[in-house]
Amino acid sequence: MKRFMAVISYDGTNFFGFQSQPGVRTVQGVIETALERIFKSRTTVLVSGRTDTGVHAIGQAIVFDSPIDIDETSMKNALNANLPDDVYVKKVVEVDKNFHPRFEAKRRIYHYFIYNAPEPNLFLRNYTWWFPYKLDVEKMRQAARYLEGEHDFRSFVKVEANESTVRTIYRIRIMRLRNRIILIRVEGRSFARRMVRNIVGALVKVGTGQWEPEKLKEVLEAKNRSLAPATAPAHGLYFYSVEF
Known part of the structure; x- marks a missing residue:
C-alpha cells in the first residue's frame, strides 16, 4: 500500500474549517468523499495543520x-476530477509509510492580509x-520582534x-x-489554535497607536488572554506553506 502526500489549496469561505464535523461542510470531508469515490472505500486523511472556519490555504x-x-500524476488528476472547485490539489508525491505531516513538519508559514483603505473593496x-x-x-x-523566539503564548491562544x-x-x-494591502507573514514550527489571528489583532492595536510596541512584551509576559485584543477575522488568514 502506498502513502501519498498531497499539497492542496482551498478557498475557506464556504467551509466550516478543515476538520470533519457532522452535518457541516469541511475540507477534510470533501477530500475524504473524493477519495472514497476513487478507492471505493473510506480513507482518513492526516493533515499538517487544521484551519478554522473561513481560513484559506495555499500550501x-x-x-x-x-x-x-x-x-503520483494519476492520483493528482483523479483527486482534482472528484473535488469541488474551491479545493485544488497542486502536487502529489509518494512518502514513507510512517510519514505524518503534523509531526514531521519543521516550519509552518501563515500569511495574513489586511486591506487598509477608507472604503471597502467588495471583491x-x-x-x-x-x-x-x-x-x-x-x-x-x-x-513583532518581541514575539520572535520561544515563548509561552498563553496571552495569544485559545x-x-x-x-x-x-x-x-x-x-x-x-x-x-x-493596492493598499498589508501582509503579515508569521513563520514558526507550530501554532496553537487562533494564535496567528490573535497576534495580528495585537499588532493592529499597535499600528493604530493605541498601544506602544513595548506593550506587546508586557502582554506576552503576563500569560493572560484577557489582556490581549480581540481575534482578527478568519477570512484574512492563509495557511501558506509547510516545510519538512
Whole structure:
C-alpha cells in the first residue's frame, strides 16, 4: 500500500474549517468523499495543520494511504476530477509509510492580509480584513520582534485541554504591498489554535497607536488572554506553506 502526500489549496469561505464535523461542510470531508469515490472505500486523511472556519490555504499538506496501485500524476488528476472547485490539489508525491505531516513538519508559514483603505473593496471581503484606519507598519514591526523566539503564548491562544502554550516563532515580517494591502507573514514550527489571528489583532492595536510596541512584551509576559485584543477575522488568514 502506498502513502501519498498531497499539497492542496482551498478557498475557506464556504467551509466550516478543515476538520470533519457532522452535518457541516469541511475540507477534510470533501477530500475524504473524493477519495472514497476513487478507492471505493473510506480513507482518513492526516493533515499538517487544521484551519478554522473561513481560513484559506495555499500550501496545506495532507497524507493518505492508497489501497490501489496508482502513480503520483494519476492520483493528482483523479483527486482534482472528484473535488469541488474551491479545493485544488497542486502536487502529489509518494512518502514513507510512517510519514505524518503534523509531526514531521519543521516550519509552518501563515500569511495574513489586511486591506487598509477608507472604503471597502467588495471583491476582497472574503479574502482580506478590511481595516479603514491608518496603520503604522514600522511600529507594528517593532512590536513583532518581541514575539520572535520561544515563548509561552498563553496571552495569544485559545487554550485546548492539556495543551502546552509554549511555541517558537522564527520570524514575523510585515510588508505594505500594492493596492493598499498589508501582509503579515508569521513563520514558526507550530501554532496553537487562533494564535496567528490573535497576534495580528495585537499588532493592529499597535499600528493604530493605541498601544506602544513595548506593550506587546508586557502582554506576552503576563500569560493572560484577557489582556490581549480581540481575534482578527478568519477570512484574512492563509495557511501558506509547510516545510519538512
